[in-house]
Amino acid sequence: MPEPAKTKAVVSGVRLFVVCALFLPQFQGIAQSGIELFPDNRLYPTYRADALAHQLSISKITDNREWIGAIGGDLPLVSYSGKKYDVQGVIGASIFNRLIKTPGHVIVSTVDYRVDFNLDFSYESVPFRIGWGHVSSHYADDGIEILGAHSINFLRDYLQLGVAHSVGILGGTPYVHLTYAYHRQPLPDRPWIFQFGSDFGNVALASWAVFYGAVDIKLKEEVRWGSTQSYQLGFLLFPREGTDLRLAFTYRTGYEERGQLFDRTSSNSLISLSIDH
DSSP states (O other), rough: OOHHHHHHHHHHHHHHHHHHHHHHHHHHHHTTTTTESSOSSSOOOOTOOOOOOEEEEEEEETTSEEEEEEEEEEEEEEEOOOOOEEEEEEEEEEHHHHHEEEEEEEEEEEEEEEEEEEEEEEEEEEEEEEEEEEEEEEOOHHHHHOOOOOOOOEEEEEEEEEEEEEEETTTTTTEEEEEEEEEEEEETTTOOOEEEEEEEEEEEEEEEHHHHHHEEEEEGGGGGGGEEEEOOOOOEEEEEEOOOEEEEEEEEEEEEEEEGGOEEEEEEEEEEEEEEE
């Protein structure tokens, strides 16, 4: 007679084999139908110069002692490829910190959070994006002391629509993006943001380096249609499908992207190392 432990192991093995035999054709059918889980490629482009693009990055502001740290990215969850169109579900989440490095200490002044749930389409090679998102912005403890300001309850729950299109003459992808905040504080009656921009150039200097430029402009109803403008030059390093490592210089001017300071203006130059995924 087999020992009880060995008997259980045999029974478990038989069950596992039966389950695999039953469900393997289903997984094969999913693959053959054009559905892919956790795809490597992205249908919709990254807005490279956008200060709130989902990314993993560190930026040094050259005008002062401040740094900007971002931890996050876009993760494609599932794709479907049809004859004329492709569809992709994407989740994006990032935390943006404004830091001041002093000898032996790091001061955190602001912490902003952003999360997006997007459905991206590509029809005849033209990508579209619709989605829902949330932004909330906060002072860190150090920020309240350093900036000497009272915090506000700043948040946006929003719907968004974007479209991009590759243009050969630019060597890049211009885009237009519209955001409507259906729940917004502290100014609930100013919900719209109109955003447009492009990357351009994308000239291969070597197998491991591509030179590019990018611009991103946002017109915000919350500041009576004032703008935030970002102009960027940089390099894609060791380019690969689905992931970009970028070294860039950015000049950003206009209204602050930090929610606690949304009605203030500033102009800064930044040097950044970023990973887009």
